[in-house]
Amino acid sequence: MEFVHYLQPDDGLRFAYGDIQLLPPIPEVPKAENPATAPAEEPPADSAATLPPAEQEKSAEEEPAAEQPAEEVPPPEEKPPEIPEETIEELEEEKSYGYLDYVPYGQYYAVDYWFGDAxxxxxxxxxxxxxxxxxxxxxxxxxxxxxxxxxxxxxxxxxxxxxxxxxxxxxxxxxxxxxxxxxxxxxxxxxxxxxxxxxxxxxxxxxxxxxxxxxxxxxxxxxxxxxxxxxxxxxxxxxxxxxxxxxxxxxxxxxxxxxxxxxxxxxxxxxxxxxxxxxxxxxxxxxxxxxxxxxxxxxxxxxxxxxxxxxxxxxxxxxxxxxxxxxxxxxx
Structure with a gap:
């Protein structure tokens, strides 16, 4: 079953269901070949498993130990740069509403309400x-x-x-x-x-x-x-x-x-x-x-x-x- 989602700017959202789609045919399984005529199988990649126990221990000693991934060290937290006091004062002045720039909430009958702090x-x-x-x-x-x-x-x-x-x-x-x-x-x-x-x-x-x-x-x-x-x-x-x-x-x-x-x-x-x-x-x-x-x-x-x-x-x-x-x- 297929679920389709359409977005129509004029009519809002519209939902629709598609038709049921048929699955493709199952592929045919190949026939098993005669063991007598079948070619010899290649040895598995891990040939050490077929060696005698003494040789397995010798090969294990010769192989280097797998390197362990290094533990990730979190980077040091960066401290925000210190802002000088003069810059802070300038930013505060920029935020002030000033003359006919912004009328904040306050006492409307005060002159500073309409024309800024003074x-x-x-x-x-x-x-x-x-x-x-x-x-x-x-x-x-x-x-x-x-x-x-x-x-x-x-x-x-x-x-x-x-x-x-x-x-x-x-x-x-x-x-x-x-x-x-x-x-x-x-x-x-x-x-x-x-x-x-x-x-x-x-x-x-x-x-x-x-x-x-x-x-x-x-x-x-x-x-x-x-x-x-x-x-x-x-x-x-x-x-x-x-x-x-x-x-x-x-x-x-x-x-x-x-x-x-x-x-x-x-x-x-x-x-x-x-x-x-x-x-x-x-x-x-x-x-x-x-x-x-x-x-x-x-x-x-x-x-x-x-x-x-x-x-x-x-x-x-x-x-x-x-x-x-x-x-x-x-x-x-």
Whole structure:
């Protein structure tokens, strides 16, 4: 009986039985020959068996003993090569999900869930002073800063508000918000792309609010453990709301961001941004932000700050505004 197994992609499996096949005919057995006429048989190959016992013992002594096969020795177990710790760290970094590469299971409301594991730095600052007597003045300044450094992006955001009043009322009331996003390039660690957005509110300016958006490329000409210097260039636009100057103003952007640790507890920082408009009659702007910080205990620091703003088209207002303050900074 024959069993045949067919595989049909469309119809699945199909079984069939073949027909019974007949066995071939049994061959004929040759007839025995007459012993008288049959030729003499050849002696068996093992002729030693027909020898007398004495000669069998002699031949057994002359024949060498059969070689026994050597026992197989298992090969020694090969130990896996040792991987350096640096290579292990690199492999672990490659497995990390990074920026928009892989979303692992976790807390979906956390930023790291969506943009990968990162290092966070957060700080808040507060400055307050006042005077009573012949002159009554109060001044308040608050601010906050967040920095997130991930595998593929560096996000920075800061906010500050300044308010000063005397007997006649408010003499200063402004607020600033700035956000920056950097994408370090894999071609070279010193180059990166950036996007920058800022909002400025000032009650004593000719505008109610100014929006600035720009982007471009950044380069680090010098970077060490103590010093970090970044140059940037790009283009974008600005628009003022509640101002005599209407419409969107295309403009270029050039900036320098420098920070240096004098000692483990002292640090200086200087940030400069220049915004020339593409049209010559629309003027230009620049800002300078300088600070000196001395670290205290428990995450507290003492900070001296100066912030200067210059606008070549102030619309019947002063072109220059300088804010300076002594602040208490808390990093957490």
């Amino acid at each position: 290092t966070w730095k957060k700080s808040a600052e507060l400055g307050f002073n006042g005077q009573t007597g012949n002159t009554e003045t109060t001044s308040l300044r608050v601010g906050a800063k967040i920095r997130r450094e991930g595998a593929a992006t560096i996000f920075t955001s800061e906010f500050k508000h300044l308010r000063t009043s005397d007997k006649e009322g408010l003499t200063q009331n402004n607020a600033f918000f700035k956000h920056k996003l950097d994408w370090p390039l894999k071609l070279h660690e010193n180059w990166s792309l950036f996007e920058n957005t800022s909002l400025e509110y000032d009650e004593f300016k000719a505008f109610d609010m100014r929006l600035v958006f720009n982007g471009g490329v950044s380069y680090k000409p010098y970077k060490t453990d103590a010093t970090d210097w970044t140059l940037s260039v790009g283009s974008g636009f600005s628009q003022e709301f509640g101002s005599p100057q209407k419409g969107i103003i295309p403009e270029a952007t050039m900036g320098s961001d420098f920070s240096h640790k004098i000692t483990d507890s002292q640090k200086i920082a200087l940030n400069t941004d220049f915004f020339p408009a593409f049209a010559a009659d629309q003027g230009y702007r620049f800002t300078v932000d300088a600070s000196y910080t001395v670290a205290l205990d428990h995450g507290l620091s003492f900070k001296l700050s100066a912030f200067d703003r210059y606008d070549s088209t102030p619309n019947d207002r002063k072109r220059n505004d300088l804010d300076y303050a002594c602040l208490l900074l808390w990093e957490f």
